[in-house]
Each structure stands twice: as C-alpha cells, then as structure tokens.
Amino acid sequence: MPDRCVSKQTLQRLPAYLNYLRSPGGKTGKNVSATSIAEALGLNDVVVRKDLASVSSKGRPKVGYARAELIRELESFLGYDNSQDAILVGAGKLGQALLAYSGFPQYGLNILAGFDADPSLAGREVAGKKILPMDKLPDLCRRVGVHIGIITVPGGQAQAVCDQLIDSGVLAVWNFANAHLQVPRGILVQNENMAVSLALLSNHLRERFSTKGGA
Amino acid sequence: MPDRCVSKQTLQRLPAYLNYLRSPGGKTGKNVSATSIAEALGLNDVVVRKDLASVSSKGRPKVGYARAELIRELESFLGYDNSQDAILVGAGKLGQALLAYSGFPQYGLNILAGFDADPSLAGREVAGKKILPMDKLPDLCRRVGVHIGIITVPGGQAQAVCDQLIDSGVLAVWNFANAHLQVPRGILVQNENMAVSLALLSNHLRERFSTKGGA
DNA sequence: TAGATTGTTAATCGATTAACAATC
C-alpha cells in the first residue's frame, strides 16, 4: 500500500495531476507517464514521479501508469470518493455562494446546511440547503457526526464561531474569514485567505513595474 | 528603504501580521514587539522579526515597533493603499459573489466590471457593477490599463479566457477555475484552488482517524 | 545599569533537483 503520509507540498500538487488527467485537453492514450504530466504542468519530472509513488505503486518502466487506474487512485487518496459532511456558518454573500456551489460533491464535500446568527435568515433555503439558527448547530453536528466546519462570517466573529464548531465536534475548519484562529492541538485550520492571494498579485505587479522602470 | 524583494513565504505571512495589529483583540499599547506578534500567531519570533525587517527599518531594541507606523508600512508594502483596477470574467454564482463583495477595496483591489459569454447576463448589474459582453473586454482593459484579471468561469473555458485577458494587457491572473493555466513568462497566475484546500482538510481527517484507530 | 528586544551570522532541517541503477 502506498504511504498515506505525504508532505503538504505533495498534497497540494495531487489535485493538479488529477485535474490534468481528467481534462480532455491532455494526451488521450491508455497510459500516461510522470514525465508527460510534468511537462504539461511545468514541473520537474522527478517531483511528479515521487508524488505519484506516494499514491500508486502501479508505475511500470517504459509504460508509465494506466490512466484510468491512476485517476481512481488519486480520487481515492484525495477522498473524492468518500464524501465528508460539513456545515457552514455565516450565510452572507460568500456563504450563500458556497452553499449554492454545485461542484463540492465532486471533491468529496457535502454541505448539509448553513447557519446564521441573523434570525431573519433562518428558515430560508439556498439551492435546497436550509439556513438554520445558531442554536441548532451543536445538536446537528453531534447527531450526524459532522467533522468539517466552514466559516464565512465577518472576521470579528470568526473565533467565537470556531470555538463553537470545535465544541460541537468539528475537527477541521475551512476558514474564509480574515482572522487568525486559535485552536487546540489536533484541529486543522485551512485558511482560504483572499488577502494573501491579493498580496501576491500586488507584489508581482510592483516587481514587474519596478524592474521595467529600473533596468 | 526596506528590501522590496521578499520570499513568497514572507509575503504570505505579512497579511496575518497586519490583521493582528488591526484587530482590537490584541494588546493595545503604542508599541508592539515582534516577539508578541509571534506568540499571538503561533510563529517563531525570529521569522516575524525577519519578515518585519523587510517591511520596516524602524524597529528599536527594547521598544519594538510603533504600532500605527508599522500598520501603515505593512499596508503600503502590501499595496492596500494603492488600489489596482481589475476585471472579472464569469458572472456565475461565484463571480457574482466576488463582484458583490465589499471588502476588496480595503485590500487595494477595485473590480471595475464583470464579463460573461452568456448574452442574457449582459447589461445586468451586481452590487452596482455592470456585467458586460465578452467583446467589450479588450477595449476596456486597454483603455483603462487593467492589469489584474479574475477568472470565475468553468474549468474548460479558463484557458481561453486567460489567453484573452493576457492579449488585453493583463499581467496577473487570479484563477478560481479548477484548471492549470498556461501563461507566458512574466505573467503571474495565482490559483485560488478550492480542490487543494479540500484535499488538505480531507487528508487531515484521514490521518486523525487512522492514528486514533491504529495506535 | 540591567534586561528586553532588535538584527545578524551559523546550524539545522526539509524539499527540490541531479545522477544513477533497475526494468519492462
């Protein structure tokens, strides 16, 4: 069995491999080599080979990997074939967009419901998903065994919501709020931080212009 | 003047420092030390000190940094005080949510308009922002000098949209589509890839349960 | 002064890359 413990870097590249293998744009033979994936994605081929080795052990010299099987192995490794239940807190614009996004099941995420502190939102539905009042949260989480919580509240409320989620049994938090969340050991916070992305974009533009102007 | 060329890792941490300094939760003295920031965010203090040194040179032994000035320096370094124009392509659910998001100006991003290939969307407004047909894109970008393009179309269309953006003068692409984009040298693609985040969440849960079950 | 804090220089760690042996 391949090693289940991979580096964060590897884990971040695996979805790109899967995406490439699924895309109709790529080469369409029965087999696919790490080398060709590397070339298509602009990566070093040894990196790809090492990454694939942690997901599959079916690579054959000269032949490569069986495309269909590698896809299945990646999907399984990434948990796409084993859906996890999640709940979302904060049914504002972003929260509703996520509730309505139909692509998550494909990635093994099943959002059961949204929660919001605003009582006027309670009872509404977004894309067939109920928005419930906050006091229903602990019960639902514990009863169903929800382990993933999605935070889409304003930054100031994020920590309180996070604490509540963890109290209710959540083990992994997907945080869209611009806040640093304090959590106990063993709980994962995955920040989807737009401010970080924007900083990288802005820095790229500044560097480009300063280079052009300077040299 | 502090060094303008910082590592990607540093750049990713700077917004967290700024966020912490702005937050009312933190200590509220006139001065703030790298050590205290490090402690609050769970980072090594030398990392924070090195990061801050690339943004400011006003740190004083025993005293630390003047909070207000450090905030200004971070904002300036991150480009929050120097807004960049952007356009968005793909006015579906996610696209509309981003168009409507009122927090971007705070981060120096100003979305001028949305574009969509669907003619039935053209002419609509979302939060005061026009949705325009695709054929208006090149002209607007060039006329205004837009350098940032946001892609929120389905994966299959992302590369074509990306090419069009670059043709129209865009230098940095913020890609929300699940697709690997091929771009010429000098163009930045910043992927906001939900699949990657979900992979990290899913992996955490798997590891937690396998550890619990195994040992 | 004494001690907290800064900034720097050296050591450690981990990831990437390069070189190579194994194999279909």
Place this chain on the structure above:
DNA sequence: TAGATTGTTAATCGATTAACAATC
C-alpha cells in the same frame, strides 16, 4: 536488444531555527 521510463540515492538549495552580538 535498445531505449524509455520508473524508483532511489546523493547533492543542492532555500527556509527555518538556534546562537549571539548590538542597542535603547
């Protein structure tokens, strides 16, 4: 067989951490 491709072992690179000197 020959050559493409895999997987592994060693070398390189960069980031983090540790140790230390400087200073208000």
